[in-house]
Amino acid sequence: MQVVAQIAAMQRLARKWQHAGLRIAFVPTMGFLHPGHVSLILRARRAVGVGGKVVVSIYVNPTQFGPKEDFTRYPRDLKGDLQMCREAGADTVFTPDDQAMYPGKGEGLYSTFVVEEKLTQSMEGASRPSHFRGVTTVVAKLLHCVLPDVAVFGQKDFQQAAVIRRMTADLNFPVKIIVAPTLREPDGLAMSSRNKYLAGDQRRQATVLWRSLQAARAAVQGGSPVKAVRLLEQLKKLIAAEPEVRLDYLEFFNPDSLEPVSLVVPGTQAALAVFVGSTRLIDNMRL
Numbered sequence: 545m546q547v548v549a550q551i552a553a554m555q556r557l558a559r560k561w562q563h564a565g566l567r568i569a570f571v572p573t574m575g576f577l578h579p580g581h582v583s584l585i586l587r588a589r590r591a592v593g594v595g596g597k598v599v600v601s602i603y604v605n606p607t608q609f610g611p612k613e614d615f616t617r618y619p620r621d622l623k624g625d626l627q628m629c630r631e632a633g634a635d636t637v638f639t640p641d642d643q644a645m646y647p648g649k650g651e652g653l654y655s656t657f658v659v660e661e662k663l664t665q666s667m668e669g670a671s672r673p674s675h676f677r678g679v680t681t682v683v684a685k686l687l688h689c690v691l692p693d694v695a696v697f698g699q700k701d702f703q704q705a706a707v708i709r710r711m712t713a714d715l716n717f718p719v720k721i722i723v724a725p726t727l728r729e730p731d732g733l734a735m736s737s738r739n740k741y742l743a744g745d746q747r748r749q750a751t752v753l754w755r756s757l758q759a760a761r762a763a764v765q766g767g768s769p770v771k772a773v774r775l776l777e778q779l780k781k782l783i784a785a786e787p788e789v790r791l792d793y794l795e796f797f798n799p800d801s802l803e804p805v806s807l808v809v810p811g812t813q814a815a816l817a818v819f820v821g822s823t824r825l826i827d828n829m830r831l
């Protein structure tokens with residue numbers, strides 16, 4: 545497995561593979577890898593086969609963090625990450641740094657961003673105003689570095705996957721987007737690099753994301769529509785029962801348009817974000 549830090553070197557390698565007729569699958573990450581990331585690497589391998597090339601990027605992208613968010617303390621463990629990538633069968637790990645990705649940014653010498661204007665207006669976009677501008681920009685840049693045929697994203701970040709799908713379609717990126725299922729801990733908590741922040745009883749309280757989604761699913765499983773406002777009130781009570789958990793948003797929406805629905809039925813998507821202490825966690829589910 546190779547580790548490549550320079551953008552020009554990554555592009556040269558990708559071009560070489562393309563000339564040799566090899567397919568490239570790409571998994572972008574911010575590192576501190578867990579089995580959820582590994583499942584995406586395995587999915588990437590499945591997409592291009594043993595003869596193809598699987599590239600994982602590890603880059604904590606500063607432009608997708610707000611000024612009061614956890615950029616500087618985001619967990620990092622390059623050595624452990626490289627080991628996991630090797631074991632998962634990645635061919636190349638791309639590890640650019642801020643100087644390579646945003647040269648001269650501090651001095652006002654970087655000024656181009658990619659913005660999706662519709663799907664980013666709600667949920668994560670509403671709570672974290674500059675977040676998706678950073679995500680679409682860095683993913684567009686990474687796609688230009690790795691030149692993949694397919695790129696794999698996690699359902700865990702449902703809105704992000706929808707935004708990336710839209711961006712690559714709108715801007716004619718020649719890449720197929722695959723969205724892979726969310727890997728969970730045995731008690732239902734979605735695996736996340738940020739779970740590391742949970743201290744003491746917070747870890748147990750954090751299962752309220754999963755419990756809320758399960759309760760929502762149970763409410764609509766009979767098949768008859770349930771009013772979104774009613775279901776929201778029910779789930780807010782569940783969340784309020786956890787002393788260290790504060791709800792950021794909880795939405796029921798159409799999984800394609802991301803438009804909110806007033807009646808919740810099987811097939812409606814539910815997504816929520818909560819703070820557990822100062823740790824912000826998200827989850828979502830097709831009901």
Ligand code: AMP
Nearest residue numbers: 573574575580697698700701726727735
């Ligand atoms: P991150 O390192 O958090 O930026 O995530 C990198 C990719 O891994 C994104 O496409 C995420 O949606 C995906 N991912 C994160 N957590 C999980 C999980 N528990 N299961 C599957 N994919 C995940």
